[in-house]
Amino acid sequence: MRGRFITFEGGEGTGKSTHAATLAARLKSLGLGVRLTREPGGSVGAEIMRHILLSGVAKPLGPEVETVLFAAARDDHLTEVIRPALARGIWVVCDRFADSTRVYQGAVGQVDPRAIRALERVIVGDTMPDLTFILDVPAEQGMQRTAKRRDKPGGPETSDRFEAEAIEFHEKLRDGFLTLAANEPARCVLIDATLPKEQVADQIWRVVNDRLEPTLAPIQLADVSP
């Protein structure tokens, strides 16, 4: 049986990475094979593209070119990691996926939505997530959280290409994700990520259990997580 595909989306500093990792650990504790991954990146080729995209060197080329580069990274990630894992019955938990392109490059970057849809059809095809969590916090709060992360020892020293954008950009991002959640309720679940971390994690776990019934999934003994 094909594994399930779960993605986490939202603006900057919403806690996606933390909750993707917590969910992956909970699924593993049921004995399931789980692959925790992220975008842009997640495969050797896509991690190279990640560096190009987040360093900002592609920014002068414009949002259309960035869109194509995100799509190219996604293609490698899907081919090398996501599809093979799902085919083996492994559950894939991914920190950002195609919805980030729809919102960052589409809703906010003003790339023609027809171009984004066309690329998504070609690159993602029917490998759309079974379930997508959209973590929501007010833009200001999200920016404060990413600034705090930078102040921590060992944290990133500078903001990346997208974190460095102004507050208006982050507010537009939030609106874009809220619209997406409202338009696709069958796949997307909006989570109030201003709540304490444990409460957010428990809500996510409840939704996964209700919608995907992981306790009934066949046990996958091969653990391919890094």
Ligand code: TYD
């Ligand atoms: P990352 O360091 O993973 O940020 P975060 O912790 O906020 O997820 O950087 C990913 C950045 O790339 C983030 O700012 C969103 C952006 N992005 C896009 O603009 N389009 C995309 O398709 C994807 C996958 C990410």
